[in-house]
Amino acid sequence: MNILDVIINRRSIRRYTGEPVSSETLNELLRAGMYAPSAVNKQPWHFIVVQKKEILLNMSKVHPYASMLPSAAAAIVVCGDENLANTPAYWPVDCAAATQNILLAAHGLGLGGVWLGVYPRSERISALEKLIELPPHIHPFSIVSLGYPAEKRTVPERFKPERIHYDHW
Numbered sequence: 348m349n350i351l352d353v354i355i356n357r358r359s360i361r362r363y364t365g366e367p368v369s370s371e372t373l374n375e376l377l378r379a380g381m382y383a384p385s386a387v388n389k390q391p392w393h394f395i396v397v398q399k400k401e402i403l404l405n406m407s408k409v410h411p412y413a414s415m416l417p418s419a420a421a422a423i424v425v426c427g428d429e430n431l432a433n434t435p436a437y438w439p440v441d442c443a444a445a446t447q448n449i450l451l452a453a454h455g456l457g458l459g460g461v462w463l464g465v466y467p468r469s470e471r472i473s474a475l476e477k478l479i480e481l482p483p484h485i486h487p488f489s490i491v492s493l494g495y496p497a498e499k500r501t502v503p504e505r506f507k508p509e510r511i512h513y514d515h516w
Contacts, residue, residue, distance in 0.1 A: 348455055353451050353454050353455045354451060355502060356454070356502055357450060357451060357454035358459075358500035358501075358502065359460075359461040359462070359500070360459025360460060360461060360494075360496045360498060360500065361414075361415040361459075361461050361492070361498070362415065362418070362459075362496070362497040362498040363415070363418050363419055363420060363459060363493075363494025363495055363496065363497050364494065364495040364496070364497045365418065365420070365494070365495075365497075366420065366494070366495045367420050368420040368421050368458065368493055368494065368495070372456055372458070373396055373421060373423075373493075375452060375456060376423065376449050376452050376453055376456070376458075376493070377394050377396070377423070377449075378452075379448045379449055379451070379452035380392065380394060380423070380425065380445040380446070380448050380449045380452075381445070382448060383441070383444035383445040383447070383448045384441075384444050385433075385437075385441035385444065385445075386432070386433040386434070386437040386440065386441060387433040389431050389432055389433045389437075389441070390431065390441070391427050391428045391429070391430075391431035391432040391433075391437070391438045391441055391442075392425060392426065392427060392428065392438075392441060392442055392445050393426045393427075393428055393485060394423050394424070394425060394426070394445075395423070395424040395426065395479055396421060396422075396423055397421060397422045397423070397424060397479070398420070398421045400417065402478070402479070403416040403417050403419060403422060404416070404417045405478055406422065406475070406478065406490065409471065409474035409475060409478060410463055410465070410471055410474075410475075410490065412463060412464075413463050413490065413492070415461065415492050416463075416490070416492055418494070419492045419493055419494045420493055420494040420495070421493045421494070422490050422491060422492050422493060423449060423490070423491045423493065424465075424475065424479060424487055424489070424490050424491075425442050425445055425446050425449070425487075425488045425489045425490075425491065426442070426481065426485045426486060426487050426488060427439060427441070427442045427466075427485070427486050427488050428484060428485055429484045429485075429486065430484045438486070438488075439466050439467070439488060442466070442488035442489065443488070443489075446462055446488065446489045446491060447462075449491050450462060450491060453491070453493055457495070458493055458494065458495060458496070459493070459494055459495065459496035459497075459498070460491050460492060460493045460494075461491070461492045462489055462490075462491060463489060463490040463491070463492060464489055465487045465488055465489050465490060466486065466487065466488045466489070471487075472486060472487055475487040475490075
């Protein structure tokens with residue numbers, strides 16, 4: 348699959364077959380996340396791989412849109428480290444790039460995934476900080492739910508030439 352096919356055809360997948368995801372595949376996803384661009388190359392991220400069903404279930408209880416987590420093979424919580432960030436404003440941007448890389452890699456490897464936003468929702472942040480026992484300088488940014496797809500989503504047309512401007516508005 349070429350890179351444009353991966354980018355254009357990736358969809359949010361919320362239903363999974365139940366087949367486990369190998370540790371080798373999870374490591375490939377983490378590698379992809381770590382190769383995301385970051386401000387001044389500070390790479391202010393940490394990743395928590397969650398595979399225990401009890402934790403996935405509890406995560407679904409603290410995030411209003413995470414009902415798919417109990418059936419997921421795994422989830423990756425992308426976290427920002429304020430001590431590593433270029434400035435406090437940049438760790439969320441850097442973590443967004445890492446999250447997108449993980450989702451694209453997942454699709455390219457035949458997995459389905461969905462981005463569950465945590466930051467900047469304070470109630471989600473504090474609930475996850477407690478649930479996965481984060482130190483004070485580490486902040487959850489997103490959860491990526493992962494599994495082998497049990498659904499196929501159509502690709503809508505999103506290319507909008509009217510939103511393209513050259514040299515000035």
